[in-house]
Amino acid sequence: MNIDVSELAGGINAGILYSAGNATEKEINRGGNYYMSAVFAHTEQMASLGSVISRLAEAIITNASTKSNVLINCNIAPLYCIPISLYLAAVKLGKAGDFGKWANSKLRFTLFPERLGNRTVKVLSFCAEHYGDFTRVAMVTGSVALIALGNYAFAVPTLVFMGYQVIDQRGWVPYRISHFMERYMPLFSAVAGIVGGTDIVRVITVYNLIILSVPQSIKWFLYEKIDWVGRKIFGGDQSRSIQAFATPWTENRKLSFQEINAIVDAPRSSFELDPAHCSKWTQEQIALPEDRHYDKFLTLFDRINWTTKYPLLQPKLRVDDRFQEFLREKHPGIPNDELKNRFDDFMVELGRERNQTKEQFAAAWLREQMVQLVDALCERKRAAGLQSDLEDAMKNFSKILPYIEALERAGLTVDLEDTLKEIGINGGYCSRGLRLTANDIIPQVIAFHTSQGAVGPNADYETKIKQSLQLRRKRILQNMFRRLVDTIRLPDAMTQDIHGFDIYLLLLSFGFHPLTENDKRTFSLIGLGLWELYSTKRNEMMDAYLSNPELPQESIDAVFQENGEVNFGVHIANIINESTNLSEENKEAILEKYTSANNGEWNVELTNERFHQLFLVMIGILRKRQNPPQRSTKG
Numbered sequence: 001m002n003i004d005v006s007e008l009a010g011g012i013n014a015g016i017l018y019s020a021g022n023a024t025e026k027e028i029n030r031g032g033n034y035y036m037s038a039v040f041a042h043t044e045q046m047a048s049l050g051s052v053i054s055r056l057a058e059a060i061i062t063n064a065s066t067k068s069n070v071l072i073n074c075n076i077a078p079l080y081c082i083p084i085s086l087y088l089a090a091v092k093l094g095k096a097g098d099f100g101k102w103a104n105s106k107l108r109f110t111l112f113p114e115r116l117g118n119r120t121v122k123v124l125s126f127c128a129e130h131y132g133d134f135t136r137v138a139m140v141t142g143s144v145a146l147i148a149l150g151n152y153a154f155a156v157p158t159l160v161f162m163g164y165q166v167i168d169q170r171g172w173v174p175y176r177i178s179h180f181m182e183r184y185m186p187l188f189s190a191v192a193g194i195v196g197g198t199d200i201v202r203v204i205t206v207y208n209l210i211i212l213s214v215p216q217s218i219k220w221f222l223y224e225k226i227d228w229v230g231r232k233i234f235g236g237d238q239s240r241s242i243q244a245f246a247t248p249w250t251e252n253r254k255l256s257f258q259e260i261n262a263i264v265d266a267p268r269s270s271f272e273l274d275p276a277h278c279s280k281w282t283q284e285q286i287a288l289p290e291d292r293h294y295d296k297f298l299t300l301f302d303r304i305n306w307t308t309k310y311p312l313l314q315p316k317l318r319v320d321d322r323f324q325e326f327l328r329e330k331h332p333g334i335p336n337d338e339l340k341n342r343f344d345d346f347m348v349e350l351g352r353e354r355n356q357t358k359e360q361f362a363a364a365w366l367r368e369q370m371v372q373l374v375d376a377l378c379e380r381k382r383a384a385g386l387q388s389d390l391e392d393a394m395k396n397f398s399k400i401l402p403y404i405e406a407l408e409r410a411g412l413t414v415d416l417e418d419t420l421k422e423i424g425i426n427g428g429y430c431s432r433g434l435r436l437t438a439n440d441i442i443p444q445v446i447a448f449h450t451s452q453g454a455v456g457p458n459a460d461y462e463t464k465i466k467q468s469l470q471l472r473r474k475r476i477l478q479n480m481f482r483r484l485v486d487t488i489r490l491p492d493a494m495t496q497d498i499h500g501f502d503i504y505l506l507l508l509s510f511g512f513h514p515l516t517e518n519d520k521r522t523f524s525l526i527g528l529g530l531w532e533l534y535s536t537k538r539n540e541m542m543d544a545y546l547s548n549p550e551l552p553q554e555s556i557d558a559v560f561q562e563n564g565e566v567n568f569g570v571h572i573a574n575i576i577n578e579s580t581n582l583s584e585e586n587k588e589a590i591l592e593k594y595t596s597a598n599n600g601e602w603n604v605e606l607t608n609e610r611f612h613q614l615f616l617v618m619i620g621i622l623r624k625r626q627n628p629p630q631r632s633t634k635g
Helices: 005-029 034-040 042-060 064-092 096-107 118-129 131-148 152-169 175-196 199-213 216-234 242-246 257-265 275-279 296-302 310-319 321-330 336-341 343-353 358-377 387-410 413-425 431-451 457-488 498-508 517-522 525-533 535-546 558-562 565-578 584-595 604-618
Strands: 271-273 622-624
Touching (some): 005 042, 005 175, 042 064, 042 131, 042 152, 064 096, 118 131, 131 152, 152 175, 216 242, 216 517, 216 525, 271 275, 271 535, 275 457, 296 358, 296 387, 296 413, 310 321, 310 343, 310 358, 321 343, 358 413, 358 431, 387 413, 387 431, 457 558, 525 535, 558 565, 565 584, 565 604, 604 622
Antiparallel strands (some): 271 622
């Protein structure tokens, strides 16, 4: 039997593309954000369904005009499914009126109903929740029909890869195999899509093939050169280029007496940020203890009587997206505000269904989430979403576990309960949610590690400063994100979801905030274009990080106040006294300038600023300004 290679490749691409979109939908919907599914998941599923329908049209329809219309619609289906999916998401989230009013005003005619009956709401909500299931039924039905029509080459691989996704999502595929397939299936799909995809699929997959087949080192080398050339042509600031962000973080400990005096005597305007430090993780520079026996999380959790902790749990559950979704499913006709205002009443009802008090129900629900987390970390069950995100989460949770055990040994009950509560409530989220939960807890781990004098007083103090600076950059990022979404007026469900912020963090803020290796692997040429377009806002953030007259509490010097100016004074004195580049007379002269405020010529604030400056140059945060300030808006 002759096999049509083009059809075989098209079937492989359709199966893999659908599976990727369906997996993304399940991951996003786990957090209750159906808007993001419309943009990032449904388009891939519709592209795959379009491939199946186009084959059916070729085999069944004889009228040339009708066949041509069907084929055209198969190509553009991924585009017109977006507004429909967004409206279904709005209905599901109880925002049909707001979305309809906004969309109709933009379109200048009424397309989306702003008022719906209860029965219609239930039907459309069901469609939003099970969009992927409907698409799967259509894909399977179409593929079976193609087999009946004799097109085995397309239909069989489509069904095979869809079947693989099902068993993978059920956790029947070992973690390492799943991770391997996740990394290399997109490359396989790209090759197949070029050979056997529809026109729109070919356009997408040619680009994907180029990005996926190039080794990471070469890809980032090319990105650096593209960025460098662009800055040369358009007059951009090379000190804030990809190459500048990617250089190693270097320190300047061996300063001479003359160099130290030149630094403390110079105004702050003589210095600029060394961008290399912005893209590096603080936790990668210190050796935190690790423990990958993740079952211990459940053991530690069960030592606490959570039924007595309802006042601690109630405020978090009341605003948790997934728990709110759980309540909406139980009470579909009740507005979101009423669900929050009568939260305790609904908790009593939920407990009564299980013959429990509301306190017992909250504790039991929290433990269920913790079990899901532990099962995912121990590779017993598959977390929804990317296994690369789970890999990053595992790495950080292995550092969080010793921290929690140390809290228990130290008798720090409040910190212990708060941390386990945070982990438990987020334990049932997708792999991306688990990763971000772990990322949010790591600063607490570092703070505790340094407070115990684990490395030494000097190194611990510097780690605190570096971690404070990293957290400050993240706060600046979050503030900019809020400003942007307020300008665009996106729905709350999109702006508050982890996927929306993560996409913003990945595509627009590389350099100002560190990325994991898995994040860098997914950074595409389109991402580079968006990153370049965002340069003006990134420059604003860099400038605010260095010095913010409007919000001095958010500028770089504020971290020393947070960690105590007295502690800084002790630390800078230790650095000077331990320097091997200075004579005893030099050391005394520098410390005299610090303690006497340059013989009374400076006030206390200016003295602190100048010696902060010295310290920041020493640890590679600041450097002598290389170029005069530029007015160009190019990043």
